[in-house]
Amino acid sequence: MSFYDILREQAGSRWSELSSGVPAAAVEKAVLAEDPSPGQFAALLSAGAEAHLETMAIRAQALTLKHFGRTIQLYTPLYISNYCDNECVYCGFNVANIIDRKRLSPAEVEKEAAFLASTGLRHVLVLTGESREMSPVSYIAECVRVLRGYFSSISIEVYPLAKEEYSALIKEGVDGLTIYQEVYDEALYARLHGRGPKSDYRFRLDAPERGARAGMRSVNIGSLFGLDDWRKEVFLTGLHARYLQNRFPDVDIGAAIPRMRPHEGLFTGAVTVTDTNIVQAILALRIFLPRLSLSVSTRERSSLRDNLVPLGITRMSAGSMTCVGGHTAAGGAGAPQFEISDERSVADIMAMLKEKGYQPVLKDWMRI
Amino acid sequence: MTDTLEIGGRKIVNRLFIGTGKFASYPVMRRALEESRAEVVTVALRRVDSSSGTENILDYVPKGCIVMPNTSGARNADEAVRIARLARASGSTEWIKIEVIQDNKYLLPDNLETVKATEILAKEGFVVLPYMSPDLSMARRLVDAGAAAVMPLGSPIGSNRGVKTRELIEILVREIKIPVIVDAGLGAPSDACECMQFGCSAVLVNTAIAIAEDPAGMAKAFSDAVAAGRLAYRSGLPSAGTGASASSPLTGFLHEDSHRQ
Numbered sequence: 001m002s003f004y005d006i007l008r009e010q011a012g013s014r015w016s017e018l019s020s021g022v023p024a025a026a027v028e029k030a031v032l033a034e035d036p037s038p039g040q041f042a043a044l045l046s047a048g049a050e051a052h053l054e055t056m057a058i059r060a061q062a063l064t065l066k067h068f069g070r071t072i073q074l075y076t077p078l079y080i081s082n083y084c085d086n087e088c089v090y091c092g093f094n095v096a097n098i099i100d101r102k103r104l105s106p107a108e109v110e111k112e113a114a115f116l117a118s119t120g121l122r123h124v125l126v127l128t129g130e131s132r133e134m135s136p137v138s139y140i141a142e143c144v145r146v147l148r149g150y151f152s153s154i155s156i157e158v159y160p161l162a163k164e165e166y167s168a169l170i171k172e173g174v175d176g177l178t179i180y181q182e183v184y185d186e187a188l189y190a191r192l193h194g195r196g197p198k199s200d201y202r203f204r205l206d207a208p209e210r211g212a213r214a215g216m217r218s219v220n221i222g223s224l225f226g227l228d229d230w231r232k233e234v235f236l237t238g239l240h241a242r243y244l245q246n247r248f249p250d251v252d253i254g255a256a257i258p259r260m261r262p263h264e265g266l267f268t269g270a271v272t273v274t275d276t277n278i279v280q281a282i283l284a285l286r287i288f289l290p291r292l293s294l295s296v297s298t299r300e301r302s303s304l305r306d307n308l309v310p311l312g313i314t315r316m317s318a319g320s321m322t323c324v325g326g327h328t329a330a331g332g333a334g335a336p337q338f339e340i341s342d343e344r345s346v347a348d349i350m351a352m353l354k355e356k357g358y359q360p361v362l363k364d365w366m367r368i
Numbered sequence: 369m370t371d372t373l374e375i376g377g378r379k380i381v382n383r384l385f386i387g388t389g390k391f392a393s394y395p396v397m398r399r400a401l402e403e404s405r406a407e408v409v410t411v412a413l414r415r416v417d418s419s420s421g422t423e424n425i426l427d428y429v430p431k432g433c434i435v436m437p438n439t440s441g442a443r444n445a446d447e448a449v450r451i452a453r454l455a456r457a458s459g460s461t462e463w464i465k466i467e468v469i470q471d472n473k474y475l476l477p478d479n480l481e482t483v484k485a486t487e488i489l490a491k492e493g494f495v496v497l498p499y500m501s502p503d504l505s506m507a508r509r510l511v512d513a514g515a516a517a518v519m520p521l522g523s524p525i526g527s528n529r530g531v532k533t534r535e536l537i538e539i540l541v542r543e544i545k546i547p548v549i550v551d552a553g554l555g556a557p558s559d560a561c562e563c564m565q566f567g568c569s570a571v572l573v574n575t576a577i578a579i580a581e582d583p584a585g586m587a588k589a590f591s592d593a594v595a596a597g598r599l600a601y602r603s604g605l606p607s608a609g610t611g612a613s614a615s616s617p618l619t620g621f622l623h624e625d626s627h628r629q
Contacts, residue, residue, distance in 0.1 A: 065579045066526050069390020120422040152417070217441075250443045250470040291473055357392045363417040365441060368450040 002206050003243045007184065007236065022046040031059050036288050041238050044284035045231045053280060060286040060312040067291050072353055073315045073361040074346070075123035075155070076116050077297075079324045080104045080143050082334045084129030086196035088182070090224065090260055092322075092337045093129040095196065102324040102334030103134055109143045110150075111328040117150040119319055119346035122363035124151040125178060127337075130159035130198055137165045141172045148173045153365040155218065159197065160207035166214035173367055176218040177211035179204065180258065183227040184236040192227065208244055217365070218252040219244060220295065225273040225281075226260030234281045238288050245289065254293030254315070257281050261299050261338040275304055279311065286312035301341040302352075309356050319346040371602060373569050375516050375547060376463060376495030378434060382407045383564065384594040385436075385549065386587065387574025389415070390526075394428035396583055401430050404587035409433050410465050410572065412440035413455045436497065438465035445484035452489050464489060465519065465551075466498040475525040475552075479506040483513055490514025499551050502536035507544050518544060519551035519572065522563065526575045528555025531562055541567040557586075557593030564597025565605050 022043045030040035031052060043049060044056065081103040084093040092099065104112065116124065124147060128135040140158060147154050155176030156169060166177065183189050186201055193199045208219045221240055223233040237255055244253045259273050278300070285292060295315035296308055305316065320342075321327055324334035344352070350360040372379040385408040391397035401409060409429055416425055416437075429435055437455035442448035445468060452464045466489070468481040482498045483506060490496050495516045500506060502520035510518050520537050523529035530553065531537065540548045547569035554560050560571045573590050580586035 065390075066528065066575065069575065069578050070392035071390060122417060217443075245473060249472055252472055354393060359391060359393050361415065362422060363415060365414050366454070368447055368454060 002209065003240050004202060004205055006239060006243055007186075007205075010236065010239065022048040024048065024051070027052050028055070031055050031287060033287075038235075038239060038242075041284060041288040042235055044287055045235055045280065047231075049284070050276065050280060053276070053283065056280070056283040056287065057311055060283040061310055063286055063290040064312045064314065068314045069359075070357055071359045071361045072309060072313070073123065073293075073364050074121060074318045074349065075125055075153075075295075075315060076119075076121045076319050076346070077125045077127055077157070077317055077322070078109075078112055078116065078147075079127045079322060079326065079334075079337070080109055081128040081131070081135040081139075082324045082337065083131040083134035084196075085131050085133070086129075086198040087194060088198060089192055090182075090227065092335060097335075099335035103139075104143070104325055106142055106146050108325055108328070109146045112325060113147050113150040115327045116319065120350075120362050121319065121346060122152040123155070123365070124153070125155045125157055125176075125317070126174075127157045128159070129337075130196070132159065132197070137161065137168065141169060144169060144172045144174055148367065152363050152367065155220075160200075160204045161210070163210040163214045166211045166216065170215050175216065175365060175367075176220070177208065177216045178220040178256075179207045179211070180222045180224060180256070181205055181237075181240075182224045184223055184233055184240075185228050188228050208240075209247070212244060212248040212251045216251060218254060218293070219248075220254040220256060220293070222256040222258060224258055224260060225278070226271055228271060230271065230273050230277055230281065234284065238285055241285075241289055241292055245291070252293060253289075254295060255285060256295045256297065257285075258297060258299055261341065278304070279308070282308060282312045298340040298342040299338065302344055305342055306352055306356070309353065309358055316349065318344075318349040371598065373547060375497070380407050380434070380570070382591060382594070383570035383598055384560065384587075384591045385410065385551075385570055385572040386577060387438075387572060388412075388425060388429070389440075389574055390578035391583060392578075394423060394425055397425075397578070398428040398430065399584040400577055400587035401433065403584040404577075404591040406587070406591070407433060408436055408570075410436045410438045410574075413437045413451050413458070414441045416458070418458060434463060435461055436463040436465050437461075438499075439467050439485075440469075442466075442468050442485075443470050444468060444478070445481040445488070448481070448485040449488050452485075452494060453492075456494070461495075462493060463495045463497065466496060477501055477521070479503060482506075483509045486510055486515050487513035490516075497549065502533045502540055504536075504539055504543060507540050511544060511546055515546060517547040517549050517569065519549045521552040522550045522559065522571075523553030525552040527553050528576055529553050530555050530559040534562075534566070537563070537568065538566055557589045560590050561593040561597035561600075564594050565600045567601055570594075 026043045027049045030043040082093050157178040294313045296313050297317045298320040323336040353360045386406045388411050439448040439451040468478045486496045486498050497517045499519045507518045523532040549570040550563040551572040577586045
């Protein structure tokens with residue numbers, strides 16, 4: 001059994017319903033449902049539910065307060081290598097793009113870590129491009145050993161690994177896994193990932209399960225907004241998250257709603273996703289899965305991020321740079337994966353949260 | 369004589385224990401602790417950052433409070449034990465609230481692993497207060513394992529549903545000879561009062577205080593409700609079922625008759 005089986009059952013269903021008529025009464029019932037069904041989740045994502053965003057927001061806020069309190073966890077991404085063997089048309093690290101390629105040495109990782117840790121952040125997300133040759137698991141492990149001295153929680157966002165490889169990194173001190181499917185639609189996925197190891201849809205789809213089975217404490221999934229109909233993609237993200245929650249009750253399952261940003265290369269996305277759409281996606285996910293961790297990154301501009309705080313998100317990145325070695329420019333920084341929109345410092349983000357009556361949580365785990 | 373609760377050699381007057389998660393800020397939390405005059409607070413070790421340069425939650429706990437670290441995040445006995453040892457190594461008290469949770473959806477505790485952790489830590493000299501699902505057999509095992517109190521849940525953490533498990537907790541109150549402290553799920557001061565009225569030794573509240581519009585006001589309300597419930601219990605609340613006796617025994621005449629004979 002894998003989420004793939006559930007995906008196949010869903011193939012071809014509900015999509016037309018999502019964009020057309022769902023009776024207002026069905027949406028209203030879904031908003032207040034104690035344990036919404038997938039059908040009710042679809043109703044919350046439907047075009048018709050856009051007229052109910054305010055009531056959805058009230059419900060989502062109450063649920064988030066109950067389960068997470070007035071707190072937002074902060075983390076920061078750390079790009080250690082941008083070498084990549086893939087040709088994802090929407091990504092700046094695309095192997096076909098002629099950009100500065102860089103991989104940090106452990107000493108350079110330490111410099112970046114010292115800088116990031118000096119801001120007070122204790123949760124770090126380590127990112128690489130997808131190149132087993134240039135950033136093998138042994139290299140990631142080496143970097144993790146350096147980072148252990150600076151951070152109390154280390155997550156990875158790297159190419160999909162085998163379960164044993166996840167286990168090996170957990171032993172080194174990794175406790176969280178982020179891996180986005182990018183797009184759940186298998187045919188579109190094949191078109192967007194024509195060459196390279198990433199073309200293996202199923203190996204990527206099952207990665208969150210392998211990570212959970214290996215003992216990750218938290219697993220984050222998501223799809224890249226702008227590649228396909230967002231309603232369908234969020235619906236499948238929600239089903240995936242629910243599947244993981246049910247199957248791995250001791251793992252903290254999270255989701256993100258990354259929206260496509262400008263990057264190196266020409267692809268600008270097939271589908272426009274508006275701020276209203278982002279808000280509806282967050283509210284629907286929160287009501288469907290009250291305990292789901294929800295992150296929003298610096299891909300979004302500061303004003304939108306600020307407004308999303310009380311609506312259901314639980315995690316934000318801060319002080320981000322998407323280029324390798326960007327904080328200390330040790331030996332020159334590599335090209336960025338995408339352009340960030342919120343360039344505020346960690347201190348500024350913390351001040352904003354406090355201003356809004358939210359406690360920035362910098363540390364929420366430790367190696368034990 | 370002051371009515372005190374004795375745990376781990378400490379005498380506690382205020383029977384409202386407070387959890388420190390979910391507050392909008394540390395200063396807001398401190399005001400709530402001060403306003404309620406709470407004497408026991410629980411802090412998740414996972415949230416404590418003693419490294420220099422950042423705010424430390426412990427600096428916002430009023431002096432004199434007993435800080436009871438908890439093992440939030442532990443998924444099994446082994447992790448709970450390791451977190452407890454880290455807590456002790458970081459210089460806090462010997463008190464530890466054990467939370468072993470393998471279920472992130474309802475945050476219901478794993479009683480079996482909790483018993484294992486309690487046994488190990490009590491032997492190591494910790495004052496162990498285990499969070500548990502109210503179950504008499506498990507509570508007895510916790511007593512045998514050396515727990516200083518048992519902390520059954522009123523309803524799932526953060527649910528604010530009140531004392532849904534009352535029947536089961538009442539059994540613990542009757543049968544278990546160590547303090548029974550209701551932890552989790554209490555949504556309103558009246559819920560806390562109810563627990564005290566039927567004989568619980570204390571209650572622990574977090575969410576209902578932390579996410580109230582005025583946490584300090586709500587903390588005081590809970591504190592007063594706990595005191596009122598306790599006084600009602602000690603004063604022989606008829607429905608409490610324990611400690612109550614009619615001022616003139618209703619069947620006293622039978623004994624009078626026997627005397628006459």
